[in-house]
Amino acid sequence: DIQMTQSPSSLSASVGDRVTITCRASLSVSSFLNWYQQRPGKAPKLLIYAASSLQNGVPPRFSGGGSGTDFTLTISSLQPEDFATYYCQQSYSIPFTFGPGTKVDIK
Amino acid sequence: QITLKESGPTLVKPTQTLTLTCSFSGFSLSAPGVGVGWIRQPPGKALEWLAVMYWDADQRYSPSLKSRLTITKDTSKSQVVLLMTNMDPLDTATYYCVHNSRSTVSLPFDYWGQGAQVTVSS
Numbered sequence: 682d683i684q685m686t687q688s689p690s691s692l693s694a695s696v697g698d699r700v701t702i703t704c705r706a707s708l709s710v711s712s713f714l715n716w717y718q719q720r721p722g723k724a725p726k727l728l729i730y731a732a733s734s735l736q737n738g739v740p741p742r743f744s745g746g747g748s749g750t751d752f753t754l755t756i757s758s759l760q761p762e763d764f765a766t767y768y769c770q771q772s773y774s775i776p777f778t779f780g781p782g783t784k785v786d787i788k
Numbered sequence: 789q790i791t792l793k794e795s796g797p798t799l800v801k802p803t804q805t806l807t808l809t810c811s812f813s814g815f816s817l818s819a820p821g822v823g824v825g826w827i828r829q830p831p832g833k834a835l836e837w838l839a840v841m842y843w844d845a846d847q848r849y850s851p852s853l854k855s856r857l858t859i860t861k862d863t864s865k866s867q868v869v870l871l872m873t874n875m876d877p878l879d880t881a882t883y884y885c886v887h888n889s890r891s892t893v894s895l896p897f898d899y900w901g902q903g904a905q906v907t908v909s910s
Contacts, residue, residue, distance in 0.1 A: 778837065
């Protein structure tokens with residue numbers, strides 16, 4: 682199985698801050714990397730697919746980058762509705778695996 | 789508009805078989821590339837992919853759970869069913885039904901159901 686790790690596991694930030702979350706795969710996943718946002722008590726929501734493509738309807742303050750084993754999710758200016766947990770996920774090989782999540786909360 | 793909704797028991801006993809149904813609308817599971825799958829999330833923990841059924845009846849399973857899982861589809865009813873045998877308290881989780889498509893690079897799970905909470909307890 683391809684193991685996914687994320688850093689940091691949690692962070693505190695203020696509205697307007699620039700936030701970057703890192704995801705690393707144990708093997709190359711090319712660009713088969715997706716990012717999701719999960720608010721408390723809600724289902725996850727797709728933000729970024731294919732490492733850097735913005736899902737329809739997702740605000741452009743979200744961006745993704747990277748390829749191979751190292752990826753980033755950046756929120757350019759944190760908004761109140763962005764306080765949530767973020768997961769990366771690889772779809773390069775089965776089993777599709779998720780990272781452990783990064784919780785973003787209010788400083 | 790694509791929607792998915794999970795249904796099934798909220799409480800099952802250890803060793804029993806869990807049957808979860810995903811009822812969906814806004815797409816057809818006979819359309820090339822389309823898949824419907826299942827993902828679960830234990831309380832306070834991360835997401836775990838379980839299985840997917842594609843339009844052509846191709847089924848893929850998590851190797852660690854493959855012996856306990858069966859996924860089936862009823863295209864005419866727009867439903868996908870997941871069976872999980874020999875349930876254990878460690879299987880307590882919220883189970884999500886998801887849509888994805890092989891037509892989209894990186895096969896993202898682009899639509900999710902609201903989730904079904906399942907507790908395993910005697």
